[in-house]
Amino acid sequence: MNTSLTLRRPDDWHLHLRDGAMLAAVAPYSADFGRAIIMPNLVPPVVTGDQARAYRDRIRAALPSGAALQPLMTLYLTETTDPADVVAAHAAGVIAAVKLYPAGATTNSASGVTDFDRVRPVLEAMAEAGIPLCVHGEVTDPAVDIFDREAVFIDRVLDPVRRATPGLRVVMEHITTSDGVAYVTENASNMGGTITTHHLVINRNAILAGGIRPHYYCLPVAKRETHRLALRKAATSGQGPFFLGTDSAPHSDRAKLAPCGCAGCFTAPNTVSILAQVFEEDGALDRLEAFISLNGPAFYRMAPNEDRIRLTRHDSAVSYPTEIAAGDETVTVFDPGFPLFWTSEPA
Helix, strand or coil, X not given: CCEEXXXXXXXXXXXXXXXXXXXXXXXXXXXXXXXXXXXXXCCCCCCCHHHHHHHHHHHHHHCCCCCCCEXXXXXXXXXXXXXXXXXXXXXXXXXXXXXECECCCCCCCCCCECCHHHHHHHHHXXXXXXXXXXXXXXXXXXXXXXXXXXXXXXXXXXXXXXXXXXXXXXXXXXXXXXXXXXXXXXXXXXXXXXECCHHHCCCHHHHHCCCCCHHHCCCCCCXXXXXXXXXXXXXXXXXXXXXXXXXXXXXXXXXXXXXXXXXXXXXXXXXXXXXXXXXXXCCCHHHHHHHHHXXXXXXXXXXXXXXXXXXXXXXXXXXXXXXXXXXXXXXXXXXXXXCEEEEEEEC
């Protein structure tokens, strides 16, 4: 016997849509979300208000007719970012946040920040204007083990930046450790933390045990099982600081299956179904709406979506695409490693 659940339409507070043929291929799979914070790490990156406006237009053109998705744009913070341009773009409704990439931390982050003193004027202007800073929370020091880079980032970068800029509102994106969970919880008055779908499902064994599985490789890299369980506890708690940011990050299979493969998991086609399964397993379906539909808008000082979706649990497993075409390339869809029984549709 099928069961159903009606929720406010969810939002995605961390999404990669890329550009060109890839944008055209992947955008429809996020079309049923209400809003999405769009990452600016294109080549070249989106660093000005005018560039954000132009990228938003390309996204809207790639969405199917009648799509619910409202793209919320971000600017890529560099050491030459103009504070006045950031404030003006936010005041005009062009951007919703600014994204901080430590230089070299992840895909297309070479233009990121090395000297944090040089971006202090931007951060101070953002604090005064109430503009959130979204951070990729990893150090890039090669002396720091890749599995420790999030915890070290909190101590070396994030906490000093926040102390130097009182009032700055920060989203620690795609947290992967119990350290990240604890830090966001302790600073919830002006911090949020996004959690991805895939980090709720996989730990580092999924990438390495029994053979290398490139389609589970992402940055920040998945950590120990104890950290995954801490993320699940945070996500399913219903607590306000934690909300969904899928970090759905499509790469062509050619780029993933390479001697130096790209980091990212493409979860957009099945993310809501996976989340329903995770929350059902943890006895927390009554808190799913908080995680995917309520906590994010509250942090960004926006109203929740008024329209609803209906989640239906089927008696037998449902199917989703295992790969999609993007121009002449293919993109593999994230496989959670277990059957899925939930589907979603407008209520």
